[in-house]
Amino acid sequence: MKTSSFVVRESPIPAKDGVPLKLLWSRGTVQARPLPPACHTDLELQFVRRGRGSYSIAGRLAPFEPNTLLVIRPDEPHYYVFDEPVYREKCLLMINPRWAGYRGKAFRNWPNRLAVGEREMTVFVFFLFRIEDELRFKPPLWLDSVQAYVRHLLLLIERLSQAAPPPQKESPIIRELHQWLDAHCREPVAVPALARRFGFSTDYLTRIFKRGTGMGLKHYVLWRRIVEAQHQLEAAPALKVQAVSESVGFESVTLFNRAFKLFVGTTPSLYRVLLESRRPPVTGRISENA
16 A cells, blocks of 8 residues: 655654663553654554554554554554544553664564564563663663663564464455455445445444454545545645545545544645645756656
């Protein structure tokens, strides 16, 4: 799936006390906090203990559930796909693997999503707590200790990724739904009619789609419309916002603006302004990279 070119490139983690590491625990109900896709040069690990939902990572949906490890590799555009308020417990760890003495490049081949057993997640949480304690209290040799804990954590994830079974193929039903919705997302989509088309009850179709993608059917349609709208805004700067709204299936510009801000974090008009500020100036010469 094509990804938007409007991605916020975040700066590397600032080193605090000589440690280029960010560790953040979060617990509570996630509300709509729209942010544009971001990427960075660090390795980002999200240890999800409770909650369900989905991230978009490099243009692919990565649904998560309790005891899931999300791996966001360096330079991968990503953002949280908001569906509905949900209670979530997780720990975010951002690191530079080389700083920790992890010399392997295997993390670049780790899957974006790893299902973790309760026992493995408990071990991960233990190491995260130890890292946090070392950073907070700074006992003797604390810096060496943090590096050792991080290195051990990465080795455990490497072992888990090697032992993990091949990723399951997408369910044929989900694949057919994706193909149909991608082709018809600009049209009005009624879930009962869609269920009849595929020969399932509305409840069953809604349930299996949410389980397979981490998003509701209606929310997925909105997301695909907004992705298409982003592409149009980027490719055709002269196209009016109302024309973009109509072409991707919205009945009113008001609804379009609301949905666009939910997913992208800004209005279509401001999004276009931000795009223009990032376009290279026209010099009359063709770049070698063009």
